Amino acid sequence: MKTILITIVATVVGSLIAHALSARQERAFQPPPARDAAALEPCAHSVLIRASAYLVLTAWACIYILVPGTVIWALATGARYVPVYMLVVLGALIVVIPVYLLLALWLRCRHCGRRFLIQTIRRPPYGEPSRNTSAWERLIVRIAFHDRFRCMYCGQSYSVRPPALEAQ
Numbered sequence: 001m002k003t004i005l006i007t008i009v010a011t012v013v014g015s016l017i018a019h020a021l022s023a024r025q026e027r028a029f030q031p032p033p034a035r036d037a038a039a040l041e042p043c044a045h046s047v048l049i050r051a052s053a054y055l056v057l058t059a060w061a062c063i064y065i066l067v068p069g070t071v072i073w074a075l076a077t078g079a080r081y082v083p084v085y086m087l088v089v090l091g092a093l094i095v096v097i098p099v100y101l102l103l104a105l106w107l108r109c110r111h112c113g114r115r116f117l118i119q120t121i122r123r124p125p126y127g128e129p130s131r132n133t134s135a136w137e138r139l140i141v142r143i144a145f146h147d148r149f150r151c152m153y154c155g156q157s158y159s160v161r162p163p164a165l166e167a168q
């Protein structure tokens, strides 16, 4: 009982701190000078940027397998033994998330200097509008499946075509 109470209090305090920090980020955000949407630039690290998007897609796939998989496993086996596929998926998740975070912390927009693979404010000025998904989620899908994307902070358009194709 005591552990549950500590968990609940820690969760509430943690979410209040997170809320206060993100509100502070939101207030401190100064929109950088807008970029012309038509001025498409080749991306210096297009392969790494696309790889980052695929890492996120892999992490999403792992989560979609793990969550229902855990419920089915617990119901079917009474959680007696852990199937190999769950260990593999969990292992993939443990590898993929830190690698993505390292790339996302390293890659920056050449014009505004912001880390465009990390969404720090609720409504970035150049995030694609949508009700149900965040600007970051739409950016990841765009980078993975399209040839170009825009920095959600300054609007600069980047091409993520591989360098060999770009030269054609």
Ligand SMILES: [Zn+2]
Binding pocket: 109, 110, 111, 112, 113, 114, 116, 151, 152, 153, 154, 155, 156
């Ligand atoms: Zn930018």
